[in-house]
Amino acid sequence: MSNAHVTGKRLSGKVTIVTGASSGIGEAIAKGLASEGAKVALAARRIERLEDLKKQIEGEGGIAVCIQTDVTKREEVKELVRHTESVLGPIDILVNNAGVMYYTMMKNLKEDQWERQIDLNCKGLTNCIGGVLDGMLKRNSGHIVNLSSDAGRKGFPGLAVYSGTKFYVEGLSQALRQEVSGEGIRVTCIQPGDVKTELLSHTTDTEAKAAYDGSSNCKILEPSDIANAVIYATTQPDYVGINEILIEPREAPV
Numbered sequence: 239m240s241n242a243h244v245t246g247k248r249l250s251g252k253v254t255i256v257t258g259a260s261s262g263i264g265e266a267i268a269k270g271l272a273s274e275g276a277k278v279a280l281a282a283r284r285i286e287r288l289e290d291l292k293k294q295i296e297g298e299g300g301i302a303v304c305i306q307t308d309v310t311k312r313e314e315v316k317e318l319v320r321h322t323e324s325v326l327g328p329i330d331i332l333v334n335n336a337g338v339m340y341y342t343m344m345k346n347l348k349e350d351q352w353e354r355q356i357d358l359n360c361k362g363l364t365n366c367i368g369g370v371l372d373g374m375l376k377r378n379s380g381h382i383v384n385l386s387s388d389a390g391r392k393g394f395p396g397l398a399v400y401s402g403t404k405f406y407v408e409g410l411s412q413a414l415r416q417e418v419s420g421e422g423i424r425v426t427c428i429q430p431g432d433v434k435t436e437l438l439s440h441t442t443d444t445e446a447k448a449a450y451d452g453s454s455n456c457k458i459l460e461p462s463d464i465a466n467a468v469i470y471a472t473t474q475p476d477y478v479g480i481n482e483i484l485i486e487p488r489e490a491p492v
């Protein structure tokens with residue numbers, strides 16, 4: 239008899255890593271998965287925020303551990319996986335959520351910001367897949383959920399490098415999905431439009447933001463809307479693969 243049958247929770251006992259769990263979408267996903275019974279490893283750099291979230295999850299009867307991790311550092315990702323497995327068990331679900339976005343015009347040459355987006359959104363996400371893939375293949379089971387963006391389907395002006403990083407997420411996910419679909423592993427891309435989080439707060443290129451950020455023009459998404467999409471993808475029967483979910487403010491379609 240499965241744990242889900244006993245508890246009535248759809249992800250009961252599933253071991254999950256959520257990167258970027260210290261704010262915004264990652265925090266909401268971690269809470270959402272925990273409320274469905276998943277045991278959640280919370281990863282990010284700001285450990286105090288992770289500790290607060292762990293307390294909230296435990297206060298509602300859930301199970302969580304905090305593991306301070308910079309996902310751009312391969313050794314720290316290996317430790318994240320090792321620690322999660324030793325405390326919670328083999329990893330069933332990886333939510334690759336950590337990411338950063340800067341509005342910048344290419345002509346303004348914000349090279350450090352280009353590099354940071356590539357390091358985190360591309361290399362960090364790849365490091366995390368590298369950390370869990372071998373175990374998932376050995377167990378013939380697993381689900382990798384990648385936070386892409388509507389900017390992974392269309393290049394947005396003012397977000398050229400960011401859009402490029404999210405096209406990378408899409409390309410990697412499409413190829414990986416075909417490599418592992420016969421091995422019991424699912425790969426899902428979540429493609430949100432504007433969501434109310436701290437993501438915009440990192441931008442310093444005021445020219446690009448003034449020209450292209452339209453997030454104040456309509457009611458944008460809440461982090462919980464994205465958490466609901468992740469729960470939907472991860473609670474389907476084993477033979478179902480939810481490959482992509484494009485989720486946007488109704489008034490701002492791509």
Ligand SMILES: NC(=O)C1=CN([C@@H]2O[C@H](COP(=O)(O)OP(=O)(O)OC[C@H]3O[C@@H](n4cnc5c(N)ncnc54)[C@H](OP(=O)(O)O)[C@@H]3O)[C@@H](O)[C@H]2O)C=CC1
Pocket residue numbers: 257258259260261262263264281282283284285307308309310335336337338339358362385386387388429430431432433434435436437
């Ligand atoms: N908000 C939006 O409109 C949209 C967001 N997305 C995507 O959703 C994801 C989450 O973004 P969102 O919640 O909005 O933004 P936030 O800025 O609120 O969250 C970003 C998270 O990434 C973490 N992070 C940053 N650097 C690192 C690092 N080196 N190692 C580990 N974690 C890191 C941060 O934690 P810490 O600083 O503690 O390390 C934080 O928890 C991103 O991938 C983003 O591209 C996609 C479409 C729309």
Ligand SMILES: CC(=O)[C@H](N)C(=O)O
Pocket residue numbers: 339386387388389394397430431432433437
């Ligand atoms: C194109 C976008 O700004 C998108 N909402 C994102 O933040 O990824």
